[in-house]
Amino acid sequence: MEKGLCKPQAEDPWRVLEFYSGIGGMRYSLKRGGVNAKIVEAFDINNIANDVYQHNFGHRPYQGNIQSLTAADLDRHRAHAWLLSPPCQPYTRQGLQKHSGDARAFSFLKILELIQHTLHPPLMLFVENVVGFETSDTHVKMIEILSKTGFVTQEFILSPIQFGVPYSRPRYFCLAKRKPLSFENQLFNNQLLSTPSPLFGHEDDSLIDEHDQSEKIWDKLLQSCEPVETFLEFKNTINPLETESSYLDTLSVSTDASGELENDERDRSDSNSWGQFSVPLSLIERWGSAMDIVYPDSKRCCCFTKSYYRYVKGTGSLLATGQSKKDKASSLEEQCLRYFTPREVANLHSFPEDFHFPQHVNLRQRYAMLGNSLSVAVVAPLLTYLFTQPSGL
Numbered sequence: 300m301e302k303g304l305c306k307p308q309a310e311d312p313w314r315v316l317e318f319y320s321g322i323g324g325m326r327y328s329l330k331r332g333g334v335n336a337k338i339v340e341a342f343d344i345n346n347i348a349n350d351v352y353q354h355n356f357g358h359r360p361y362q363g364n365i366q367s368l369t370a371a372d373l374d375r376h377r378a379h380a381w382l383l384s385p386p387c388q389p390y391t392r393q394g395l396q397k398h399s400g401d402a403r404a405f406s407f408l409k410i411l412e413l414i415q416h417t418l419h420p421p422l423m424l425f426v427e428n429v430v431g432f433e434t435s436d437t438h439v440k441m442i443e444i445l446s447k448t449g450f451v452t453q454e455f456i457l458s459p460i461q462f463g464v465p466y467s468r469p470r471y472f473c474l475a476k477r478k479p480l481s482f483e484n485q486l487f488n489n490q491l492l493s494t495p496s497p498l499f500g501h502e503d504d505s506l507i508d509e510h511d512q513s514e515k516i517w518d519k520l521l522q523s524c525e526p527v528e529t530f531l532e533f534k535n536t537i538n539p540l541e542t543e544s545s546y547l548d549t550l551s552v553s554t555d556a557s558g559e560l561e562n563d564e565r566d567r568s569d570s571n572s573w574g575q576f577s578v579p580l581s582l583i584e585r586w587g588s589a590m591d592i593v594y595p596d597s598k599r600c601c602c603f604t605k606s607y608y609r610y611v612k613g614t615g616s617l618l619a620t621g622q623s624k625k626d627k628a629s630s631l632e633e634q635c636l637r638y639f640t641p642r643e644v645a646n647l648h649s650f651p652e653d654f655h656f657p658q659h660v661n662l663r664q665r666y667a668m669l670g671n672s673l674s675v676a677v678v679a680p681l682l683t684y685l686f687t688q689p690s691g692l
């Protein structure tokens with residue numbers, strides 16, 4: 300390594316910077332992955348996300364535009380690793396796909412370009428984004444910069460469903476290490492993989508790839524997942540009178556009915572009751588055919604986006620809380636459809652039980668921040684793999 304930092308002594312933690320920290324999915328993943336790491340600074344422009352982060356970790360991220368950081372700002376932290384989950388809108392299939400031409404991509408490109416100007420460039424990098432990023436010109440630029448600055452990469456597209464969680468959220472990940480550091484399994488250098496095999500020391504594809512269309516493999520994958528029910532805070536009912544929950548005492552949320560949204564027709568006077576999680580009839584009548592409905596015994600639900608609860612189509616699954624399987628044949632109106640609660644979305648994202656929102660964060664903000672976040676079940680083993688050094692180095 301010509302410039303800068305060496306890896307820490309045996310018991311010392313890796314020093315880590317968390318860019319685009321949101322509600323701290325990366326930090327939870329480091330913890331779950333058992334990585335001996337210390338977040339020396341986190342960065343996010345959003346004050347509500349920073350409230351949530353501070354509430355859970357006791358540290359308020361640096362609040363500002365990442366684009367205005369300089370090499371000297373970054374050098375100050377002497378960080379061994381940078382974790383980055385930049386905005387995905389430039390690359391989403393539903394968006395305009397302007398890639399690097401989208402203003403929301405600028406800060407990420409700027410940070411990458413800073414690597415060559417720092418005195419203490421990181422030894423490792425971890426990038427998370429949506430599927431679609433890997434074919435963007437931002438990706439081309441990222442790989443160019445990383446190879447110019449001495450990094451070797453391994454890339455993955457993985458989904459929680461490959462880790463036993465009944466949740467489809469395929470995401471792109473880039474793991475990069477600066478030479479002479481190297482990956483445990485160098486066979487996969489400069490490759491894009493859609494199997495988690497290398498994370499578990501397998502060199503073959505014996506673990507399952509979500510994109511494999513074979514029905515047998517698909518069935519095996521789904522059967523190995525826990526049912527959705529495991530992730531629910533309230534199993535069978537949308538009726539508050541039938542639950543013994545203390546949830547309503549702890550949830551104090553204000554709702555915001557601004558904007559012309561699909562979900563505006565509902566009665567928002569019941570903002571502190573279970574009523575806010577039931578799907579109104581008017582929505583079922585209008586959007587029923589576009590709804591993704593799952594049951595407590597389902598082994599898969601769809602990706603929750605930041606627009607869950609505001610819009611219906613393509614934003615995440617709804618739960619049918621009917622009591623028995625035969626209810627699946629009944630009409631949607633009879634199936635007691637409800638939204639997954641924010642806690643349940645957090646569960647499907649494998650956030651720990653001690654993760655909480657501060658009370659002033661309203662329901663839509665909770666869903667929006669969770670939708671922007673990541674699957675800890677997927678990112679944790681990726682980070683463990685990244686931070687593990689082959690013996691002898």
Ligand SMILES: C[S@@+](CC[C@H](N)C(=O)[O-])C[C@H]1O[C@@H](n2cnc3c(N)ncnc32)[C@H](O)[C@@H]1O
Pocket residue numbers: 319320321322323324325342343344345348363364365366384385386387406668671672673
């Ligand atoms: C995809 S989310 C990442 C979420 C995070 N990984 C988590 O677990 O919650 C992107 C985050 O980047 C923040 N962000 C977007 N552009 C930014 C910029 N230019 N400077 C600082 N933060 C930015 C957003 O506020 C948002 O919280």
